[in-house]
Amino acid sequence: MIEGITTFGPESLLDKIKGFEPVFLCVIGTTETSKIENISGAGASAELTEYTPAADVELMVHGKVLCTDKMAETVVDGIAAPTPAVLTKASLEIGDIPFVIVDAGSKIKPNVGAMNLGTDYGRDIRTGKGVLNPLEIFENARELGRELDSRHDYLVIGESIAAGTTTALGVLKALGYSADGKVSGSMPTNPHELKLETVNEGLKNSGLDLDNIDAFQAIGAVGDPIIPAVAGLVLGGNGPIILAGATQMVAVCAVIKAIEPNFDFSRINLATTIYVAKDESADLFDLASQVDEDLTIHVVNPEFEKSSYEGLKLYLNGFAKEGAGAGGAMFTALNRGVSLEDLRGKIEKLCE
Template sequence: MNFETILGKVDFLEFLRGKRATFLLSCSVTKTCEIPNISQAGIPGKLYLTPTLDAEFLCTKEVRSLPDIAQTPKGVPTPALITRAIHELKPYSNIEILNLGLDVIPQIDYFKIYNFDINSSESIDKNAKIPAMEIFQKGIEFGQNFETKDDYVIIAETIPAGTTTANATAKALGYKCEGYFSSSFKNSPNDIKNETINKALENLDTNDDIFEILSKVSDNMIIFNAGFILGSRVNDLKVILAGGTQMACVLLVVNSILQSMDGEIDSSNLALCTTKWINKDKDSNLKAILEQLDFPINAYASDFDFSLSNHPALKLYDEGEAKEGVGCGGALCYATINGLSKEVVTKKIESFLG
């Protein structure tokens, strides 16, 4: 098991080899997920539960707010399986949950759940009505004040329909997006996604400033984490953004905010880590998104796939379903720099499915 360098040099991730990580899971609901067939990250009609269940499963290996673990209609198991498997094999020193607008609070004790008084956001096709400036500032403050005994932080996301809101956000901010954004589907439901994004963009006014734009077309996870990234620079916190095009969009928002205020960022202690399924995805282009940033960014992709597994549900990943989420790409990179082999990771994931 190894990782590929998408942008930058190997040095940042190599430096983190053997070091201790705190895993932060940003959990959020956008009602965009209620648009039929827009996401397969969960049970149809109950996608709002997915972040809650992911948090429960990651922390406890139990799904408490629903009898069964979230599966897509095709039976693609949540990538939380991967992130959890690695936690069992080489535990993160600490897992903490960020409630960035959950409808249902995860039923877990002891684990810290940060409450930011953020509500789940409306669907972007009807104007998401997010108090964007307020959420951004909460992210800034959290980043400025965040303290850890660990050497670095892996920050991940679980937000169904998040690739749609990410795509809308990037497009609204004027970035080149055509064919760059990923989907949890193999055959991406582009009609539904594009229709949603176009409807979202129709709500924009020419005079909207960046926070008005984010308010209408984005999601809490993106806005909060853009703040977190900027805020955490005061302490030079080493941060791995664990995710694909959604985490890339967080960086685009950072970029746009910096542009709007003529600001700068020292991005040397930041990296994005994703999966092979995103890195090799023909329907998206993570690298092209990241190359639009005005600052340099280290980006890596795990080379893990399910070629050692015969499990049909897992094979769907290699066929292009699911691809990323719950920080599984970052978790896989973490596994690599902590000496885990593809064999043991594969076996552990399989053990969850029976």
């Protein structure tokens, strides 16, 4: 048992990857759905949400944001909740974890080196044409996944995309899952009604027959570039994978199952934060069990209630919760022998 990690499910990879060398991937992308007012909290304003993925990876690489002077942070009573990318950066540094930035289709390009998977970014899913090139993204990602699988013991895959829980809802619904009111969000008040209204409008405008739909049609109608990218990365190799995220990664698993119905989900574990796992406005565990009853989830509790940095305590109140692979990055650092106290101290140091 590792301090700070609680495991739910029978197929834990903790022992299997102990002592193995990982690589962390942060997959970024844009969906113009994020510009719908109040649908996402991942930005200083709806318009600025498109800068969040680029800002997250610039922070990881350079320690500062270059693409905008507006950080993707939530301010409450003058106190800022740090973006989850800070948690990720701290984990990668203290855990000595190599990382790669993968651009699945972003509108705002980061000032970092990145592996590019597609030639376009995601559109507003209300049009019913959320992703114009899902197969291109998937095939390029599968090739990259094959290469990375041959060079590393295991992959840890995170994502950064504003409004990603809305597109996750869209893909899950399109593929027949009961997902209404169950996806998470980056704000204490989860705008489920707005998300569902957005998805339903997109499904209607897509003109698709929902009784006869494949994974790429679902993504093309109401998905985002991240989903085919992560699915391709997984299906490109054969080694163990930690999906660093929550409801968006469940949508990825649903796509994988639609593409390969007999896929062995013991290869995959999810790793997320306690702030998502205990989110009363969502139901991560029900969504995961619908895809595969043996899908294992690791929950990381960094114990921010013990933090001396007030901004981190906002996570306890439902702000930010997860993002940029923070849960999986912390999980990997802890599994590599970093103590929970040292990890929290590193996060606090970066915050300051």
